Amino acid sequence: GAVVSQHPSRVICKSGTSVKIECRSLDFQATTMFWYRQFPKQSLMLMATSNEGSKATYEQGVEKDKFLINHASLTLSTLTVTSAHPEDSSFYICSAPTGDHRYSPLHFGNGTRLTVT
Amino acid sequence: GQQLNQSPQSMFIQEGEDVSMNCTSSSIFNTWLWYKQDPGEGPVLLIALYKAGELTSNGRLTAQFGITRKDSFLNISASIPSDVGIYFCAGSERGGSQGNLIFGKGTKLSVKP
Numbered sequence: 001g002a003v004v005s006q007h008p009s010r011v012i013c014k015s016g017t018s019v020k021i022e023c024r025s026l027d028f029q030a031t032t033m034f035w036y037r038q039f040p041k042q043s044l045m046l047m048a049t050s051n052e053g054s055k056a057t058y059e060q061g062v063e064k065d066k067f068l069i070n071h072a073s074l075t076l077s078t079l080t081v082t083s084a085h086p087e088d089s090s091f092y093i094c095s096a097p098t099g100d101h102r103y104s105p106l107h108f109g110n111g112t113r114l115t116v117t
Numbered sequence: 118g119q120q121l122n123q124s125p126q127s128m129f130i131q132e133g134e135d136v137s138m139n140c141t142s143s144s145i146f147n148t149w150l151w152y153k154q155d156p157g158e159g160p161v162l163l164i165a166l167y168k169a170g171e172l173t174s175n176g177r178l179t180a181q182f183g184i185t186r187k188d189s190f191l192n193i194s195a196s197i198p199s200d201v202g203i204y205f206c207a208g209s210e211r212g213g214s215q216g217n218l219i220f221g222k223g224t225k226l227s228v229k230p
Contacts, residue, residue: 006159043205043220044160093159103167106150106218108159 003027004096006109013084013116021079021112023050023094029074030096034106035067038091047092050077084116123206123221130196131229138224139190140206148209149182149189150218155202163204164191198228 003026013019023033033050048069049057056069066088068080077096081088093111097104123140130136140149148167152160164175166182166189173180180191189208193200206221 004159009157041223043222044207045220046218095159103148103165105162105165107162108152110158113157 004094004107004109006094006112008112009110010113011115013114015085015116016083018080018082019084019114021081021092021094021114023077023079023096023109025075025096028096028098030077030098031074031100033071033077033094033096035069035077035079036093036095036108038093038111040091044093047079050079050094052077081114084114086116089114089116121206121208121219121221123224125224126222127225127227129227129229132196132198134196136193136196136200136226137190138204138206139188140208140221141188142208142219143187144210145186146189146208146210147186149180150207150209151178151180151189151191152205152207153202154205154223160205193226196226196228198230201226201228 005024005026007022031052035047036044037047038044046059047062050069050071052071058064071077091111091113095106095108097106121140121142150165151163153163154160164173164180169186170184171182177194203223203225205223207218209217211217
């Protein structure tokens, strides 16, 4: 079945540094990918929609200059957390639909646990 | 922003028991989805519902899209230990199963062998 691969699964970084998270669709192409954030024992909150070949669309309250998104190919989207701070520590999850139709199922990666010290 | 009310927040049941959880919304949703998330992993889609009144099964799981379009439930029959995890409902006001999803806060299921 459709697989979304996310890397790294865990990362610890120092405050002020930047971290890049990759999201790949392994056996299908995705013109759109979605980035979510999940705090402990909380629900998933959509951060942004990544669009292949064009700018990402950010949800209200999400700083686009802090969370840089690049969707350079049909199988790869990256999220870079710039100048990370402890409050950015969270579980980041990407997802991709298996087709272009809006009813195409949304498959999630296994997430990246970011800890900023 | 828009939120889904998911209940119960947690359940601790005996193996073999049936499980029921539900989500409600104050506004009409045109799509309801149910996901399961294991610790440290991403959610896995269990069932997708696109029509009011729709009742869909996936093995021991059954979910329904409420007639009012403001609620959905998920039932698990004859629970087994591997059913342990957090179950999330997700809805879309605009329809479709993609990025414009709103997630419930989850139901944590624990199963005692």
